[in-house]
Amino acid sequence: MLAGVMGWPISHSRSPKIHAYWLARYGVAGAYAPLAVEPGRLEPALRGLAALGFSGCNLTIPHKEAALPFLDVVDENARRIGAVNCVVVGARGELIGRNYDGFGFIAALREAAPGWLAGDAPCVVLGAGGAARAILAGLIEDGARDIRLFNRSPERAGTLADLFGPPVKALPWAQRNDSIGDAGLVVNATSQGMVGQAPLDLSLAALPGSALVCDIVYAPLETPLLAEARRMGATPVDGLGMLLHQARPAFRDWTGIMPEATPELRAAIVSTL
Ligand SMILES: NC(=O)c1ccc[n+]([C@@H]2O[C@H](COP(=O)([O-])OP(=O)(O)OC[C@H]3O[C@@H](n4cnc5c(N)ncnc54)[C@H](OP(=O)(O)O)[C@@H]3O)[C@@H](O)[C@H]2O)c1
Structure with missing residues (x-):
């Protein structure tokens, strides 16, 4: 081979x-x-x-x-x-x-939380680049019905909402902290939190303890976002x-x-x- x-x-x-x-x-x-x-x-x-x-x-x-x-x-x-x-x-x-990026993303979530289902609670996705596209496809394939998509540049989020249709709603970046109170999953699909980059600017204060928080950045393995998720009692899922x-x-x-x-x-x- x-x-x-x-x-x-x-x-x-x-x-x-x-x-x-x-x-x-x-x-x-x-x-x-x-x-x-x-x-x-x-x-x-x-x-x-x-x-x-x-x-x-x-x-x-x-x-x-x-x-x-x-x-x-x-x-x-x-x-x-x-x-x-x-x-x-x-x-x-x-x-x-x-x-296979969407497959990899869903498989990593299942490994961390075997009973987790994308359709059980709203999914919050930050980022609208190439990785976010694969994540949206994976979540929809897995049965997600409510995906809240936030991106610094709103037009890119709007383009993905148009492409993927009703489960995906593009929302203003400024509303991201207020949208996670009932979320089952929060995903960082931006490059923020990577070595050499600022941490992702997101507060997890309203996050339910039952939620998964996934950061697809894997260098460092424990990003500031995942460290905060751990402190909040949520389940952190790293990008590796x-x-x-x-x-x-x-x-x-x-x-x-x-x-x-x-x-x-x-x-x-x-x-x-
Ligand atoms: N674990 C894995 O297997 C895996 C696979 C693929 C990618 N990744 C990682 O995922 C990350 C994204 O990859 P990608 O290919 O999607 O990159 P990309 O297409 O370049 O997209 C970058 C995303 O980050 C956002 N962003 C950049 N700077 C920002 C800032 N200061 N504040 C808020 N948002 C910001 C961009 O928003 P704008 O649209 O506003 O610029 C865009 O949504 C990278 O760190 C990459 O290493 C991991």
């Missing part, structure tokens, strides 16, 4: 370590490589996959959206999200685009779970084996953060 991750730059990616762990654990002969692909060379790089005998690849910044026109088939989920994070080389060499779980169906597509995100794998990736 040959696969890799295309990005520019690529040295920061944890995907090679994740897939190398699974290749060893499941005894699959093969390799997964970091592939530094300049933005202007994505099409020839993708077209070369079949000739090189690759089963597929992952895509990361800046290629997730740019890849769409170069693929032969893009599944409905990836088309709706407008981004591909997994490419599978089909039996005739065709390139099939998928997006999403990263590990989104990789599982890609590995399955390439090898036929659905791998586990084991505590040992998690510890190995935590040691690199």
